[in-house]
Amino acid sequence: MEKIGILTGGGDCPGLNPVIRAVQRCAAREGWQVLGFRYGWKGVIENEFVILDSQAVSGILPKGGTILGTSRTNPYSKDGDVDRVKNTFTKNQLHALVAIGGEDTLGVANKLSKEGLPIVGVPKTIDNDLNCTDYTFGFDTALNVAMECIDRLHTTAESHNRVIVVEIMGRHAGWITLEAGIAGGADVILIPEIPIDINEVCDLIAGRHKRGKTFSIVAVSEGAQLAGQDVTQTQEKDAFGHVRLGGIGNTLAKMIEEKTGFETRVTVLGHIQRGGSPTAFDRVLGTRFGVKAIELVKNRKFGCMVSLNGRKIEAVQLEEALGSLKLVPQDYYNTAKVFFG
Numbered sequence: 001m002e003k004i005g006i007l008t009g010g011g012d013c014p015g016l017n018p019v020i021r022a023v024q025r026c027a028a029r030e031g032w033q034v035l036g037f038r039y040g041w042k043g044v045i046e047n048e049f050v051i052l053d054s055q056a057v058s059g060i061l062p063k064g065g066t067i068l069g070t071s072r073t074n075p076y077s078k079d080g081d082v083d084r085v086k087n088t089f090t091k092n093q094l095h096a097l098v099a100i101g102g103e104d105t106l107g108v109a110n111k112l113s114k115e116g117l118p119i120v121g122v123p124k125t126i127d128n129d130l131n132c133t134d135y136t137f138g139f140d141t142a143l144n145v146a147m148e149c150i151d152r153l154h155t156t157a158e159s160h161n162r163v164i165v166v167e168i169m170g171r172h173a174g175w176i177t178l179e180a181g182i183a184g185g186a187d188v189i190l191i192p193e194i195p196i197d198i199n200e201v202c203d204l205i206a207g208r209h210k211r212g213k214t215f216s217i218v219a220v221s222e223g224a225q226l227a228g229q230d231v232t233q234t235q236e237k238d239a240f241g242h243v244r245l246g247g248i249g250n251t252l253a254k255m256i257e258e259k260t261g262f263e264t265r266v267t268v269l270g271h272i273q274r275g276g277s278p279t280a281f282d283r284v285l286g287t288r289f290g291v292k293a294i295e296l297v298k299n300r301k302f303g304c305m306v307s308l309n310g311r312k313i314e315a316v317q318l319e320e321a322l323g324s325l326k327l328v329p330q331d332y333y334n335t336a337k338v339f340f341g
């Protein structure tokens with residue numbers, strides 16, 4: 001029986017389980033057995049896996065997170081780990097591996113594929129910052145959670161005549177903040193792609209209050225920079241060299257309170273945005289990506305990644321999708337700006 005592997009790497013997100021389920025279902029139709037590697041590349045390095053039969057994927061469609069577990073393990077950061085990955089392929093006679101992840105996990109997939117390993121990629125991230133795909137699953141769920149939180153913050157901000165700064169995930173891309181801000185009617189939206197002008201922010205808030213509004217909601221991305229600098233929780237870096245962003249909400253709130261005199265509070269949404277059940281959009285996208293991934297394996301289209309182009313699921317070269325991030329363009333931000341203040 002042919003065997004194929006599957007792994008989920010990087011930050012978890014809603015929609016991973018629908019991909020795993022679709023991959024298992026389609027692989028079974030081909031008569032292939034699926035080995036589910038535990039905790040991303042770590043499981044491949046250590047040859048730790050579970051057999052995914054139809055029973056193992058039953059009932060997982062609506063579940064958030066990943067039944068396989070995940071980690072930010074990078075086989076290229078430790079001597080010998082790439083050889084261990086290769087051994088796992090040989091030992092299990094893997095016909096192919098489906099790697100589900102963001103830029104880091106897929107970056108590893110791309111490198112290994114160039115070394116001759118049969119890998120296809122499936123893009124995931126709540127940040128929606130991967131090139132060559134209109135959307136990644138996880139984003140829609142995170143966006144809807146963030147929007148609902150902004151709705152909730154409105155009622156309490158209004159009752160107390162407060163400014164509330166809401167800090168939203170997304171790393172160096174402002175997609176979640178921008179779209180949750182538009183959908184939730186935030187009064188100011190600040191994203192990493194556009195430098196913050198604190199005077200402009202305070203003028204917008206003061207202007208609202210002059211017009212008789214008694215509260216304001218400021219949506220800020222965790223990756224928005226102050227004076228050209230990231231605001232970080234620690235200087236420690238993960239295996240892919242990323243620092244942990246966070247804290248801009250508090251810094252900004254202090255500045256706003258000092259400059260405007262309005263009482264200001266902060267809400268950091270954090271991992272709430274990544275948890276819980278996927279939306280219908282993310283379940284469908286994950287399912288379609290999983291089905292396409294097996295089609296790519298069947299056609300030996302290794303080194304490719306599945307992608308969403310308009311309404312179509314297509315394949316692109318992993319290489320094309322990596323290397324730079326998909327960021328919010330200025331004209332999209334300008335649309336949001338119409339509603340500021």
Ligand code: F6P
Pocket residue numbers: 011102125126127169170171222244245274
């Ligand atoms: O990439 C997804 C993401 O949720 C980012 O938006 C965020 O910066 C990061 O992961 C948080 O990572 P961790 O779960 O390791 O704290």
